[in-house]
Amino acid sequence: MQTATVAVDVQAGDVLCSALAPDDASRLTKATPAALTAGTMVTGVAATAAAAGTKVSYYAQPEVVPARLTGLGAGQPCSVVVDGQGRCARQLPLSEGAFAVGECDAQGDVAVVPRHDFANVLDFGARGDDQGDDWDAITRAMRSLHPLRPGVVYFPSGYYRIRRPLVVGREQGKIELLGESEHTTTIRFFGGHGPALCISPKSLGHLPTADALLTGAGKAGALSAKNRSTVNLRDSPALDMDGAASFSVSCTVRPEVLPGGGGEPVISSSGRRLNSEAATCAFGIFLGGTTGQVTVTATARLDGVDHTVSHPGGFPVGQPLHLCLVWDGTHLDLYAGPPGTVLTPAEPREGQRPRAGAKLTQPVEEGVYLGVRSQQRWPEYRDLTRPFTGRIDSVRISDFVIDRDAGTRTFTAPTAKFSADFATNVRPDPAHADRRLVTRILINFDRDVDAFTVGSTWIRRTPDPDPVYLMYQWGGPPAAAAITTVRRLEFQCPSGAGIHGQLSNSSVFSHLRVTAARDGMRLRNNSYLCEVEHLFLSATRLGLTLGGSGLARVNRLQTVGTQYDFVATDLVGVTARDWYLGSHRSVVPLLLTSAAPYGSFHGIGIAISSEATQGHPETWQCAVATSDLHHVVLESSVLETSFLRQTDCPPVRIDNSLLLLAQEPPEPPLELPTASTFVNCEFRPSPSTRANIVFTGRRGPSPVRIIGSTTNPANPWALPQDQNRVSHLGGCVSTTDLGQTQWQGGRDWVFALDTATGRIGAREREAQGCGIAASQPVTLAAVPLAAGASRYRAEVLATDPAGRAATWVVEQGLSTVGGTVTAWASESRVLDSFGSAEGSVPAGWNPPQIIPLDGNAVVKCSPPGGLTLAFTVKLRATEGLAAS
Known part of the structure; x- marks a missing residue:
């Protein structure tokens, strides 16, 4: 505690500043907003009353002032402002024009500090030598910024150790955490489990406590x-x-x-x-x-x-x-x-107890x-x-x-x-x-x-x-005026997240590295219009996670060692460009789930590669998974799941189960359609993968548009004639390179599964296809051949331009042993036929045949000479259980 002469009468608890007296530079006066605006600095808070011209005892900043002198009482930490009479007053959120002079903690104590628009953490006691704990110095630097005006906290080159998470808790005003370089300025969190940097407006992240339950x-x-x-x-x-x-x-x-x-x-x-x-x-x-x-x-x-x-x-x-x-x-x-x-x-x-x-x-x-x-x-x-x-x-x-x-x-x-x-x-x-x-x-x-x-x-x-x-899982709205910018910093947090928080609108992250963390960066709840530029993440579980990411823009993202490289949930609205994802630990590199209608993801230049998986156990389930996402667009992207050993790992998995739009009662919720578009994308599945795009869930079909070259420009997809590249529980619509909109899909029923090896012993499969044949036969509805014995039954409908039509039900059996395929009969058996020629098949129309072709069982449909027929096919295969 110090003493000084006062120019005016003061009471205990008055905020003091220099009087700018030309005859006595040590004289103090009340720190009214007018006096502070004139350019004086906060000196402290009066501990006792004093008359003008006498000595006053005062707490010099940054000493704390007991709440009994200020009258603020205990409560949530917040900004302290000076009123027109030079007294401390609690105010949260701050109003425009308020002059903030300090912080009030949970016990009601006030810390009075001058306010700046730029704070170098070294000036507040940080060392950056990778030795001591710099948390207190960095926190003081952040709190020294004016809460309503833009301010910068600068980190020169160094390693800043902290044992508690840094917390940005501003309600209004822009704050920027700026490092010299993401390669030279590192924040290392060694205080246990938690984030290195937490962005949480105080009014949203406060859990009240009450009377004790126990003694x-x-x-x-x-x-x-x-x-x-x-x-x-x-x-x-x-x-x-x-x-x-x-x-x-x-x-x-x-x-x-x-x-x-x-x-x-x-x-x-x-x-x-x-x-x-x-x-x-x-x-x-x-x-x-x-x-x-x-x-x-x-x-x-x-x-x-x-x-x-x-x-x-x-x-x-x-x-x-x-x-x-x-x-x-x-x-x-x-x-x-x-x-x-x-x-x-x-x-x-009894009878429902777990086994020992x-x-x-x-x-x-x-x-x-x-x-x-x-x-x-x-x-x-x-x-x-x-x-x-x-x-x-x-x-x-x-x-x-x-x-x-x-x-x-x-x-x-x-x-x-x-x-x-x-x-x-x-x-x-x-x-x-x-x-x-x-x-x-x-x-x-x-x-x-x-x-x-x-x-x-x-x-x-x-x-x-x-x-x-x-x-905390806080559910309040974002603090729209508290813009957080983090630039040119590296974070290390082995037992938690590098950055975790709820953002205000238009927050920015650029040139950041998280090089040792469990989760890289987790931003949740209305990160609306946030921007992420040049982000490198090395984490063990989550890379970049956005929750409620309305119109977020993420450019230049690279992840290493994560299980889920990028995750967007709830309200998804993300634009992405130039990403490199995928590692030997990936489960789903790109996971998008929407809990609200009209969620979207638009990515350009997304490279998802399984290159780093060679020599490691294969953990991938797919490259991209979406759940009830209204619209996903991928352009000029590579979706690679080309594993050598793992079977049937599709590049894309789409779940359409619950996407509903609430309507006014008594109208039932409206089911919203979903759509996926792939423009000039390359699908690189392993040879054992049965489908590039797999649909799951209770709803379908859902449109999938495939535009431009997808695998080989010289041999574009022509679904469903070429291969069983898209499967669906019930079918899906696919627009191919040839411009046709066609149905292609299938059903699988598994009867016997060896849980030890994951090998399917017996099942029933179904595939659909359609196509037009003129002079040459067309093969439709491919079902992969399975080892052992399989019975195939096809239902085929054919029509010609004159309206004549015919249907057949044909059956064939194929046995596959050691790669050799043997038909049970020389020709497929016709179980039933029906046509428009008085109940008979028109003359000259040949029944379709079920044949093996390129590892698949397909339906071969042959038109009569000089006639064009359109065929619609449903092929069902029953694969038997091997005796061994």
Whole structure:
């Protein structure tokens, strides 16, 4: 605390600045907006009252001022402005003309700092020497910028280590994080699990806390139907639990209203990639109730089978309740009851219990959330149930089983928050002497938080717990005026995301590198009109992810080592150019799922290559997958899945299941058509791939337009005459190079499948085709020949220009042994025929034949001499089970 002479009367809490007195440069005055506008600098805040001409004690910036002097009280961090009388006032969001002088923290303390439009992080104490923690210095530099005006935070060349995520929480005004070069300026996050840079407007990313449920210090997270800030645990790699032989999920809650009859989730892991895939739930605890009492149920997926257990008791609303789901390798137990009481387990019904030794099934697409259940597509979510309303005190998810009586499996519910010591959270693994079982995530809600909350994990098995920074799933609108620009920076975050956040409109990212991360860059919720230029990502799971990406533009994207190189979800509106995707770890390089009508993706020069997969296990499922995307256009792109060993990996997979447009009741939702267009694209599948474009889902057909050269300009596609290049569950429309719009598709029914090898033993296939033949026969409806014996039946319709017509049903058998194909009969058998010549086939019209051709069974249709016939064919093949 310092003293100085004041030129005017001041009160405790007044903001002070230099008086610009020519006779005494040390004299201070009230920092009114007029005085500050005149060019003076903020000096501090008065600690005591003082009359004009006397000495005043004041807190010099950047010292903090206790809230009892400022009267602001505790609350969410926000900007502090000076009013007309020179007093501190909390104001969020800031209004135009407000003069911001500092920040107010959650305890109500004010930090008074002068405001700039340019801040060099070295001037605020950052070192950039890859040694100390530069988080505090960088944060001070960001907070020194005026919140309403454009400002730049500059990072000179160096390695800036941080142990907490950097948070951009502006509500208004443009902020730019600028590095000297993406090759020379690196931000390294070494503080545990979480993003290196989090972009989250404070008004959107705040989870309120309330009174503590259990004894001891701390508070409880407050969740409600109105507050959509549910905690998203999925972003922590500590929760990748697939294959766990044992686990426990525990939490203490207090429901404030009677949950809905269908069950409100307290903790749930769920999600899927495409609408055609069933929603999954690795584990979950749910509250329900219809008779005035709260009921408890839980689910767990063990060895791919869902098991449900219901607790027989009911519990009153408004009372604390400890919940625990346990799998010990033999029993699946659910516990529920008040803290401090002895709890007995409930199990699934007899005959529905998991087998001993079963392991947890959690696909990579799983999301784990508190207070909401998601059944929509990964990696973003749209909740389909009413969120849990109440308090959550503590949450712990562990590899090991809770401490309980070995004979009765009873245990006493805790009456305090979970302990964070090493011995409590790390146990020996009885099945493996060299391994340990750990607590994967532990959250005790004991503080107000903004962009993230801090949990703990022992996944690294060190004596001290690792912090885990957990993001919120916030549902509010974007802060349209807070434009974030990040340029010329490199990020390293081995246990989290390089950049994670909710953007304002028109945000920009250019010349960025993420060279060590689990997820490269994740931007969610209305990243409207954002621009990404020159992005290099080296990550282990996700590359670039856009959620709600309205009219986003992404140019020059390169990914290395990711499972999902680019993902766009919800409202998809992306324009892309010059991408290079695909690696030996890819599952789906380009994944596009839309939860809203009229989603679109337009890519030019997208190169998806399987070149880097040689010598590695083949993990790809396709190059491009879309789910209910209204329109996808790819131009001058290469879609390559040319694996040497993997069978039937199509370049494109399109799911059309649920795309609906809501209408005014009582009108039913309108099914929207989807369309895919490929202009001058090259499809490079492996030789075993049966189709370049595969359709799945419950809806169809959907138009696919193929324009220009696709594989070989000298031998363009002419579907369906040439090959079975497009398949569909029910058929699809394909516009070919020849300009014809034709039907081509098929159905597969699998009767016998060897699950150990994935080899199909017996099945039934169907293919369709149409074509016109004049002087030469035409072959239609190709079905690949299968090893063993196959029976083929074709239905053929032929018409001529005069309106005459005929139909045939023909049958043939073909046996394929060691590459040699043998027909069962010299000619196909005609089972039935019918025609327009008084019920007979017109004279001279020959019945079609089923023949082997280039590894396929096809229908050969021969017109009579001098006559043109149009043929429509449906061919069905039954492949028999081999005796061996």
